[in-house]
Amino acid sequence: MNFSLPQLEAFVATAECGSFKGAAIKLDKRSQTISSLVASLEDCSDQVLFERKAKSLCITEVGRQLYASAKRVMGDAEKLASLIESIDACSVGKLTLAIDSFLHCKQVIACCSAVKAEYPDIEITVLVGTTHEVTQWVQERKADIGLRLALVAETNQLTLVSAFSFNLLYIAPASLFRHGQVVSREQLQSLPQIVYDAIHDIEFDDSYLVSDQLIVTNNVMQNISLIEEGLGWCVMADIAVQANLDTRDLVEVSMEGGQRDRWMAECVYCDEVTLSLPADVFLQRIMALS
CATH class of the missing domain: 1.10.10.10 (Winged helix-like DNA-binding domain superfamily/Winged helix DNA-binding domain)
Known part of the structure; x- marks a missing residue:
């Protein structure tokens, strides 16, 4: 037949x-x-x-x-046609990655390099923005795949994949505290707190908004610069600040009675069918960081 x-x-x-x-x-x-x-x-x-x-x-x-x-x-x-279109898109040699500034670090950049190593002729564009911007870029198909802070609320019409977990550290100026120093909540409360704007999206407010004086930023590099200048302290991902801790420009402090908390990063993309092969390589590399 x-x-x-x-x-x-x-x-x-x-x-x-x-x-x-x-x-x-x-x-x-x-x-x-x-x-x-x-x-x-x-x-x-x-x-x-x-x-x-x-x-x-x-x-x-x-x-x-x-x-x-x-x-x-x-x-x-239809799925086969979409896959063929995805493969054709790869042959054009373009991949756009959206990276949450809160998670921007050497390990994530190494995952981008791994894609380039596997697809030497590919043109990679890396967009770095806030958690909200990463979500928006993927929804608008301006990015093929995004890496962002895991949100409590689900994002409609996007595929979510847990990527890796990381420690949340209290980071302060080396000019004000010693590395590893145990400080009281009152000590931190008296200093300006530098806050990444996505903290409201991930519902950290009650446990991590300590100070009455807030400096809101949309870029982790801004956070680091402000802390180095002694303008305040911040809650940051260990992977994003480790290089600076190694140089002792910044110090990690611990709050009395507190402990290190962990949070998740997640990858977001439109759907399995249209996920390109290079984007899948990036996804697998990111998941291997856990």
């Missing part, structure tokens, strides 16, 4: 619309074309799929049985 995708497409549309005319409108084809495709499918299958009456069209029992399978085949064909 030989059949074609156009025949199946015409049959499925006719079954769903209840008429050749409705299927023709749905597929933007002529009614005669739709009826001919369905008739040719009936000929090659040697089955009657529709009972044709003067003013109506009624699907037969055989047609109902075929419909479910034909619908699946059409769905698989």
Whole structure:
């Protein structure tokens, strides 16, 4: 039995619309074309799929049985077409990554380098922004995949994959505290707190907003510079600040009675079908950081 995708497409549309005319409108084809495709499918299958009456069209029992399978085949064909488009996009050699500034660090950049090593001719664009901007770039398809702070609330119409966990550290100026010093809540409360603007999105407010004096930023490098200047302290991801701690420009302090907390990073993208191979390499590398 030989059949074609156009025949199946015409049959499925006719079954769903209840008429050749409705299927023709749905597929933007002529009614005669739709009826001919369905008739040719009936000929090659040697089955009657529709009972044709003067003013109506009624699907037969055989047609109902075929419909479910034909619908699946059409769905698989669409997925295959999307995959081919994704592969074609890779051959053009472009990949856009969106990175949350809160997580911007050497380890993440190394994951970008791993993609470049596997696809030497690819052109990689890295967008660095806030948690909200990363989400928006992916939703608007300005980025193929994003890495962001894990949000408590789900993001509609995006695929979310847990990436890795990290420690949240209290980081303060080396000019005010010793590395590892235990400080009271009152000591931190008396100093300005530098806050990454996504802290409200991830519902850290109660436990991590300590000071009455807030300096809000949208970039972790700004946070580091402000702390180095002695303008305040901040809660930061260990991976984003480790290099600066190693040089002792900044110090980690501990709050009395407190302990290190952990949070998650997650990757976001539109769907599995359109995720390109280079983007998948980035995803796998990021997940390996856990």
